Amino acid sequence: xxxxxETESRKLLRRLRETMAGEEAGQERLNRITHLIADxxxxxxxxxxxxxxxxxxxxxxxxxxxxxxxxxxRMRLGEGLVGRVAKYxxxxxxxxxxxxxxxxxxxxxxxxxxxxxxxxxxxxxxxTLGVLVVQSRxxxxxxxxxxxxxxxxxxxxxxxxxxxxxxGEGAALSPLHQQSVLLRGGTGQEGAAEGHVWLHEPRVxxxxxxxxxxxxxxxxxxxxxxxxxxxxxxxxxxSQNGDKEQLQVLEAYRMFxxxxxxxxxxxxxxxxxxxxxxxxxxEQSQARxxxxxxxxxxxxxxxxxxxxxxxxxxxxxxxxSAGGGAELPPDPILIARNIGPGDLLEYGxxxxxxxxxxxxxxxxxxxxxxxxxxxxVVHTDRVTTEALNGDHIMVxxxxxxxxxxxxxxVVKAFRDKIAMQAKAQERYASIRDKPAVTLDGKRxxxxxxxxxxxxxxxxxxxxxxxxxxxxxxxxxxxxxKMPKRSELVALYARVLDAAHGKxxxxxxxxxxSDKVLPYMNPQDEPNPALGWRxxxxxxxxxxxxxxxxxxxxxxxxxxPLTVMFxxxxxxxxxxxxxxxxxxxxxxxxxxxxxxxxxxxxxxMLETPSLAYAPQKFFEEVGFLSIGGNxxxxxxxxxxxxxxxxxxxxxxxxxxxxxxxxxxxxxxNGTGTPLSFCGEDAGRPIEALCLxxxxxxxxxxxxxxxxxxxxxxxxxxxxxxxxVIHDARERGEQSVRASVMEYLRNAD
Ligand code: PEP
Ligand code: MG
Numbered sequence: 001x002x003x004x005x006e007t008e009s010r011k012l013l014r015r016l017r018e019t020m021a022g023e024e025a026g027q028e029r030l031n032r033i034t035h036l037i038a039d040x041x042x043x044x045x046x047x048x049x050x051x052x053x054x055x056x057x058x059x060x061x062x063x064x065x066x067x068x069x070x071x072x073x074r075m076r077l078g079e080g081l082v083g084r085v086a087k088y089x090x091x092x093x094x095x096x097x098x099x100x101x102x103x104x105x106x107x108x109x110x111x112x113x114x115x116x117x118x119x120x121x122x123x124x125x126x127x128t129l130g131v132l133v134v135q136s137r138x139x140x141x142x143x144x145x146x147x148x149x150x151x152x153x154x155x156x157x158x159x160x161x162x163x164x165x166x167x168g169e170g171a172a173l174s175p176l177h178q179q180s181v182l183l184r185g186g187t188g189q190e191g192a193a194e195g196h197v198w199l200h201e202p203r204v205x206x207x208x209x210x211x212x213x214x215x216x217x218x219x220x221x222x223x224x225x226x227x228x229x230x231x232x233x234x235x236x237x238x239s240q241n242g243d244k245e246q247l248q249v250l251e252a253y254r255m256f257x258x259x260x261x262x263x264x265x266x267x268x269x270x271x272x273x274x275x276x277x278x279x280x281x282x283e284q285s286q287a288r289x290x291x292x293x294x295x296x297x298x299x300x301x302x303x304x305x306x307x308x309x310x311x312x313x314x315x316x317x318x319x320x321s322a323g324g325g326a327e328l329p330p331d332p333i334l335i336a337r338n339i340g341p342g343d344l345l346e347y348g349x350x351x352x353x354x355x356x357x358x359x360x361x362x363x364x365x366x367x368x369x370x371x372x373x374x375x376x377v378v379h380t381d382r383v384t385t386e387a388l389n390g391d392h393i394m395v396x397x398x399x400x401x402x403x404x405x406x407x408x409x410v411v412k413a414f415r416d417k418i419a420m421q422a423k424a425q426e427r428y429a430s431i432r433d434k435p436a437v438t439l440d441g442k443r444x445x446x447x448x449x450x451x452x453x454x455x456x457x458x459x460x461x462x463x464x465x466x467x468x469x470x471x472x473x474x475x476x477x478x479x480x481k482m483p484k485r486s487e488l489v490a491l492y493a494r495v496l497d498a499a500h501g502k503x504x505x506x507x508x509x510x511x512x513s514d515k516v517l518p519y520m521n522p523q524d525e526p527n528p529a530l531g532w533r534x535x536x537x538x539x540x541x542x543x544x545x546x547x548x549x550x551x552x553x554x555x556x557x558x559x560p561l562t563v564m565f566x567x568x569x570x571x572x573x574x575x576x577x578x579x580x581x582x583x584x585x586x587x588x589x590x591x592x593x594x595x596x597x598x599x600x601x602x603x604m605l606e607t608p609s610l611a612y613a614p615q616k617f618f619e620e621v622g623f624l625s626i627g628g629n630x631x632x633x634x635x636x637x638x639x640x641x642x643x644x645x646x647x648x649x650x651x652x653x654x655x656x657x658x659x660x661x662x663x664x665x666x667x668n669g670t671g672t673p674l675s676f677c678g679e680d681a682g683r684p685i686e687a688l689c690l691x692x693x694x695x696x697x698x699x700x701x702x703x704x705x706x707x708x709x710x711x712x713x714x715x716x717x718x719x720x721x722x723v724i725h726d727a728r729e730r731g732e733q734s735v736r737a738s739v740m741e742y743l744r745n746a747d
Contacts, residue, residue: 008040008149009040009149009152009153009272009273010214010271010272010273011040012036012037012040012149012153012273013152013153013156013210013272013273013274014210014212014273015036015040016033016036016153016156016160016210017210017212019032019033019036020160020210026166027061027166029166030048030060030061030166031061031063033048033061033157034046034047034048034061034062034063035063037063037132037134037150037153038063038064038134041134041146041150042136043064043134043135043136044064044114044135044136044137045062045063045064045065045114045133045134045135045136046062046063046064046132046133046134046135047059047061047062047063047064047065047132047133047135048060048061048062048122048130048131048132048133048157049075049082049086049130049131049132049133050122050129050130050161051086051128051129051130052074054077055076055077056074056075056076056077057074057075057076057077057082057083057086057130057131058071058073058074059071059072059073059074059109060130060166062109064114064135065109065110066108066109066110068108069106069108069109072108073106073108073109075104075106079102079104080102080103080104080106081094081097081100081102081103081104081117081119082119082131082133083102083104084102084119085119085120085121085131085133086121086128086130086131089121089123089128089289089293090121091118091119091120091121091147091151092117092118092119093117093118093119093141093142093147094116094117094141095115095116095139095140095141096115096116096139097114097115097116097117097135098115100117113137114135114136114137115135115136115137115138115139116135116136116137116138116139116140116141116142117133117135118133118134118135118142118146118147118150119131119132119133120132120133120147120150120151120154121154121289122154122157122158122161123154123158123285123289124155124158124159124161124162124281124285125281125284125285125288125385127382127385129158129161129162130157130161132150132153132154132157134150148268148272149272151282152269152272152273152274152282155209155274155278155281155282155285156209156210156274156278158285159206159209159278159281160209178405179405180403180404180405180406180407180410181386181403181404181405182401182402182403182404182410183355183380183381183382183383183386183401183402183404184380184381184400184401184402185355185356185377185378185379185380185381185383185400185401185402186377186378186379186400186643187376187377187378187397187398187399187400188354188356188359188366188369188370188376188377188378188397189354189366189369189370189373189374189375189376189397190375190397190398190703191353191373191374191375191397191398191421191703192375192394192395192396192397192398192414192417192418192421193331193333193352193353193374193375193394193395193397194331194352194392194393194394194395194414194415194418195329195330195331195332195333195352195353195393195395196329196330196331196332196333196390196391196392196393197329197332197333197335197387197388197389197390197391197393197404198328198329198332198333198334198335198351198389199335199336199384199387199388199389200334200335200336200337200339200343201311201336201337201384202389204277204311204314204315204318205318206275206277206278206281206314206318208275208277208278209274209275209277209278210273210274210275210278211270211273211274211275211276211278212273214270214271214273217270217274217275217276217279218267218270218276220276220317221266221267221270221276221279221280221317224276224313224316224317225257225263225313227316228257228309228312228313228316229254229257229258231312232250232253232254232257233254235250235253236250236251236254252302252305253305253308253309256305256306256309257309262283262306265279265283266279266280266282266283267279269282269283276317277314277317277318280310280313280314280317281310281314283310284306284307284310284311284314287303287306287307287310288303288307290303328350329389329390331352332347332350332351332352333351333352333353333354333355333393333395334347334351334353334354334355335354335355335356335357335383335384335387335393336354336355336356336357336384337356337357337358337384338356338357338358338359338365339354339356339359339365340365344365344368344369344372345368345452345454345478348372348454349372349374349454351372351374352374352375352395353374353375353376353377353393353395353397354369354374354375354376354377354395355376355377355380355383355387355393355395355402356376356377356378356379356380356383357379357380357381357382357383357384358378358379359376359378359379366378367451367471367474367477368452368474368478370701371450371451371452371454371455371474372454373458373701373702373703375395375396375397376397377395377396377397377400377401377402378400379400379643380402383402383404386404387404391404391405392404392405392406393405393406394406394410394411394414396414396417424706424707425706427706427710428705428706428707428709428710429706431463431706431709431710431713432461432462432463432706433463434463434709434713436708436709436712436713437712437713438691438712438713438715438716438717439713439714439715439716440716440717440718440719442691442696442717443696444691444696444697444698444712445465445675445696445697445698446463446464446465446697446698446700446705446708446709447464447465447466447467447468447503447505447675447697447698447699447700448462448464448466448467448468448699448700448701448702448705449467449468449469449470449471449677449699449700449701450467450469450470450471450495450702451470451471451472451473451474451475452474452475452478453491453494453495455702456494456495456498456499457498458702458703459498459499459502459702461702462702462703462705462706463705463706463709464502464702464705465502465503466499466502466503466504466505467495467499467502467503467504467505467699468505468625468675468677468697468698468699468700469505469507469564469625469677469699470495470504470505470506470507471507471510472506472507472508472509472510472548473509473510473511473515475488475491476509476511476517477511477515477517479519480519481519482517482519482544485547485550485551488547488548488551488552488555489551489554489555490555491555492506492551492552492555492556493554493555493557495555496555496556496559501559503560503562504562505562505563505564505602505625505699506552506561506562506563506564507563507564507565507566507604508535508538508545508548508549508563508564508565508566508577509534509537509538509544509545509548509566510533510534510566510567511533511534511537512528512531512532512533512534512536512537513528513529513531513533513534515533529630529633529639529640529641533567534565534566534567535565535566535567535568535573535577536567536573538565538577539573539576539577542580545577545580546580546583546584549563549580549581549584550584550587550588553584553585553588553593553595553596554588554593556596556597557594558594558595558596558597559596559597560596560597560598560599560600561596561598561599561600562599562600562601562602563581563599563600563601563602564601564602564603564604564623564625565577565601565602565603565604566604566606566627567604567606567607567627567630568603568604568605568606568607568610569607569609569610570609570610570613571613571614571616571617574603574617574620574621575620577601577603578601578620581599581601585599600622600623601621601622602621602622602623602624602625602673603621603624603625604624604625604626604627604630604677605624605625605626605627605631605663606626606627606629606630606631606634607630607631607634608631608634608635608659611659611662611663611666615669615670618666618667618669618670618672619670619672621672622673623672623673623674623675624663624667624672624673624674624675625674625675625676625677625699626660626663626674626675626676626677626678626695627677627678628651628676628677628678628679628680628681629678629679629680630678631678632649632651632656632678632680633646635655635656635659636648636649636653636656650733650734650736651680651683651686652685652686652689652734652735652736652739653733653734654727654728654732654733654734654735657689657693657724657728657735658728660676660690660693660695661693661694664693664694664695665694668694673697674695674696674697675695675696675697675698675699676690676695676697676698676699677698677699677700679700679701681698681699681700681704681708682698682700682701682703682704682705682708683704683708684704684707684708684710684711685711685736685739685740685743687700687704687708687711687712688708688711688712688715688717688720688739689720689724689735689739691712691717691720692717692718692720692721692724693721693724714746715743715746716746719742719746720739720742723735723738723739723742724738724739726738727739
């Protein structure tokens with residue numbers, strides 16, 4: 001089906017390609033392109049607007065508007081018709097532009113003379129690069145065919161931009177992917193790092209957007225799709241006995257791979273002059289643009305499947321493999337949309353930093369990054385599209401900021417910051433073997449949180465006095481099948497060996513909520529944080545818990561053992577769990593295995609209910625550890641995983657501190673040892689306040705021990721306690737400001 005419009009559009013694409021191959025400099029090239037398009041569309045005006053920065057569009061070339069307005073006329077995202085096209089990523093096609101919604105008159109361009117307006121977003125893989133506009137004097141609406149033809153041209157301009165066609169002498173643009181960019185995200189793990197980009201999944205580069213033999217391109221597309229279909233069928237066959245979810249995804253792949261609509265659109269793109277690769281990418285681009293606008297989670301996932309499938313197809317067409325066969329650059333900083341904990345562990349300590357486009361603070365990847373003490377920034381919009389392999393990059397995990405291809409001033413400031421941090425580290429190292437004793441003589445026990453073998457070297461390096469929380473689920477999370485008892489015995493024994501007699505608190509499996517084991521059926525719960533998790537799973541399905549307890553007893557092999565149960569909400573749960581420990585000990589005794597020299601069994605206080613448990617519970621429980629991360633989310637009813645609300649309530653809010661004080665009083669009344677092991681224990685000001693209200697053991701990430709100890713050794717806890725109480729008396733909502741003020745004056 002080759003009608004006259006298609007021939008016309010192919011002719012235009014051929015001319016565009018000639019322009020690409022020519023000797024012209026960037027600006028001339030772009031001028032020539034606008035001229036060719038205006039000519040081909042029989043329009044008086046053709047203009048190209050490109051993004052100057054994140055929300056400013058600039059007129060970069062025009063045929064028909066006043067030439068002096070080039071590089072002068074600018075508009076903000078959403079402003080005027082051009083701004084609307086860019087903002088909503090949608091075509092605007094109107095015969096009467098001056099009366100269209102959003103029209104903005106720009107005198108310098110002389111555009112009031114033009115009535116019809118057709119604006120097309122220039123986008124590549126869902127990222128909008130600019131807007132292509134044609135205008136004419138007569139009031140006409142462009143036909144669907146003309147719109148389609150111009151979309152194809154916009155796609156080619158996007159590819160040319162990506163390839164740097166408009167860069168160079170008299171450049172219309174600073175080269176894309178060469179400008180320095182600042183991206184903001186959220187803190188996943190503190191620390192600063194400088195290095196080079198390593199894309200976990202490098203983008204496929206299409207170097208030939210235009211083709212002149214459509215029949216050959218069609219053939220290439222059909223061959224590649226066939227290879228893709230065979231591949232998907234094979235994966236399906238292999239997964240027949242696998243888990244249901246994976247099967248569903250593969251079924252969706254097969255559906256898309258066989259979708260007539262998808263194929264037809266790509267065939268039409270080729271008929272208009274695009275290469276097979278460019279046709280795939282055009283469809284992918286549009287799917288991505290739709291993805292950002294679809295609210296339905298299921299549909300979004302299907303569009304993500306289509307995206308993945310398009311990537312596979314592109315790889316087949318271009319012969320580029322997933323890893324690209326490239327080698328890690330020096331000081332690699334990993335960039336990914338998302339990454340699983342297993343993949344991250346494979347990279348291990350070779351990484352200097354990690355930047356994720358999605359990710360979340362509580363994700364497994366974040367947990368692993370913390371264990372490896374690698375600076376991590378999450379929720380960094382656009383990073384996977386902005387960064388290229390090997391780019392110079394600086395990651396500020398403290399501020400959640402990423403500098404891509406930074407300029408000299410940023411590099412200098414950043415290096416100063418790294419040097420300052422190194423100095424602080426030296427200071428902390430000098431007090432590493434000193435106790436955390438405050439100015440008024442109070443001794444605070446600083447221990448560390450751990451969960452992976454990778455954490456253990458920190459026991460010596462940080463000056464931690466033991467492990468206050470060993471999150472055993474991490475070992476379960478980073479595998480793809482349930483570990484065997486013998487493996488657990490070996491692992492726990494190594495942990496105890498590495499501790500050299502220091503106390504290690506092993507927390508039994510804390511799964512459910514955000515921690516879902518890949519090899520367990522996911523539970524479809526309306527509210528997983530309040531659902532079937534931690535000790536609830538352990539008591540309802542005791543098999544795994546029993547295996548774990550047995551492994552712990554065997555690993556202790558006659559040494560002291562400390563076990564802690566997570567998420568205990570009432571006395572009975574603790575009693576039942578403790579009974580399991582006793583049964584395990586009894587069984588091991590009968591089997592003739594050595595029993596732990598001493599045995600401590602405790603509970604985590606993570607639900608407000610446990611703070612009001614009967615006195616008898618406080619007398620019976622071996623020790624308590626406040627899991628502040630969970631406790632705080634339930635106290636304030638603010639999901640710790642939800643970016644919108646998780647920072648809304650300050651830990652130093654007087655209500656929360658009063659609540660913790662109440663727990664301290666109850667524990668003091670019964671002589672129950674109490675510690676605090678949520679993330680807040682590792683934040684110096686929070687740690688100081690917790691110590692001031694009477695908590696004497698704080699468990700935190702190893703890197704926090706130095707800063708917390710340093711502050712405690714310079715502080716007087718009685719005075720801080722008074723500051724807290726006075727702030728409360730004055731009716732302040734949070735004691736933070738008062739404590740900071742006190743510290744400033746005390747320095
Ligand atoms: C907590 O909830 O504070 C805690 C230490 O446990 P986790 O973060 O593993 O839920
Ligand atoms: Mg918890």
